[in-house]
Amino acid sequence: MKELADRDQLNAYVRAHQMEDVFPKSLAPYLSLYLFEPGEWICVQGQALEYVYVLVKGKVKVYTNSAEGKTLILSFKTPPEVIGDIEYIEETDIINTVEAVSPVVMIGVHHTRLKQHADEHPPFLRFMLNIIARKFYVKSTSLSFHLMHSVDVRLASYLLSVSSEERKTLSTASLKDAANLIGTSYRHMNRVLQSFSENGWIERKRGSVVVKDREGLYEASGQSIYEK
Amino acid sequence: MKELADRDQLNAYVRAHQMEDVFPKSLAPYLSLYLFEPGEWICVQGQALEYVYVLVKGKVKVYTNSAEGKTLILSFKTPPEVIGDIEYIEETDIINTVEAVSPVVMIGVHHTRLKQHADEHPPFLRFMLNIIARKFYVKSTSLSFHLMHSVDVRLASYLLSVSSEERKTLSTASLKDAANLIGTSYRHMNRVLQSFSENGWIERKRGSVVVKDREGLYEASGQSIYEK
């Protein structure tokens, strides 16, 4: 983590996300801009909450590790998003580990300052409500989706959500993540990818996957797109 | 649904849940008290949001119906809880169907009134934040739990959560719900119940289940209690 002591840039990000009135002016001195490198942890499951972060640039991965050592990826997040919001409200320790996937820029505020300056500030409270309501909605959809559909459907849906007409290729690294996100084993995911490949929907190379037929995948996904 | 035109009772419920300052005084004329009978729908998936409800007494069941006609129970809720909160914030149609399980008392406010009178009222906004943050946390835990554990574990955990030293017997009606909540078929649940029975953890009678050995179930649940 590196602090970017550049007030103008901070303000630019605030403006870019229409957050001008989210933070009261009195909080301004306590806002900082932080840069995280890919792979770096923004916060770790079980630790005490220090800073609440607003993700303004880049992509992070939220995951949890079970007692048995399995990793379950809960989501990938892109701006605008808040990290530490639930913990801030509930006053608990960090629930899930958050890791930078790309270079990530965050606005950070210490939770005590936030409480002091923003707890009576309706625009901030509404901002948080919107963020958390959306989070809940996404999570809720995701739960239903997992419980109602098999791995085939989830994987097809996932491939659609992370690819596009332009970006057709996925690397193996992201495939491993895919398995953990979908909640299946790498082994089984491979099996399903193979069947997709036999159907001509994707092309399997060593270390990557190329989406060939979005229509086919869409059929297989039951018309539902993952977490969108 | 029956309206209870009894202002004192309404105020009593507000006090009982420490919600005295949640609603601004200007909103008071628009608050009503409603009674729902068991089995009655409080709101139905896909309909437009009219009232936002605060559950102050009784128990409701939240569920969703898939395109294929399956029912997935998302949760049971007891006071204090808000119904329609996410839809209110996100300005969307009703996401899930909510049904009274016991006789249920709700405080209802039309969403337009809420917006008019409470949108600048920090105590209300904070109340909502707390409710939704908790909701999210519960949902998040539930998702991880489902993805990480098999039906055995989930069922053991569920039985623990709905029984106690005093209430040891579960009816079949609630068992059917259990299967839908856990996300498995009734058939498979029966299979697992049978194995629990063979282990002496429960006693299976026609139409009901009696918890015999909470310790044993606790072992099977991997020490995790469902949605608690």
Added chain:
DNA sequence: CGTTGAAAAGGACATATGTCCCAAATAAAA
């Protein structure tokens, strides 16, 4: 008191998914 029908439980089988381990492919080192 038998008859019939609904609700609940269970059998048989098919399928989905996980685990373990080996083989193929590639990269790294000698």
Added chain:
DNA sequence: TTTTATTTGGGACATATGTCCTTTTCAACG
């Protein structure tokens, strides 16, 4: 280039779970 280590993919098998249908149980009714 050969050898060795590492990563990736896949085979074989075990287990978990779903579907369909039959059996059992119990209760209402004639």
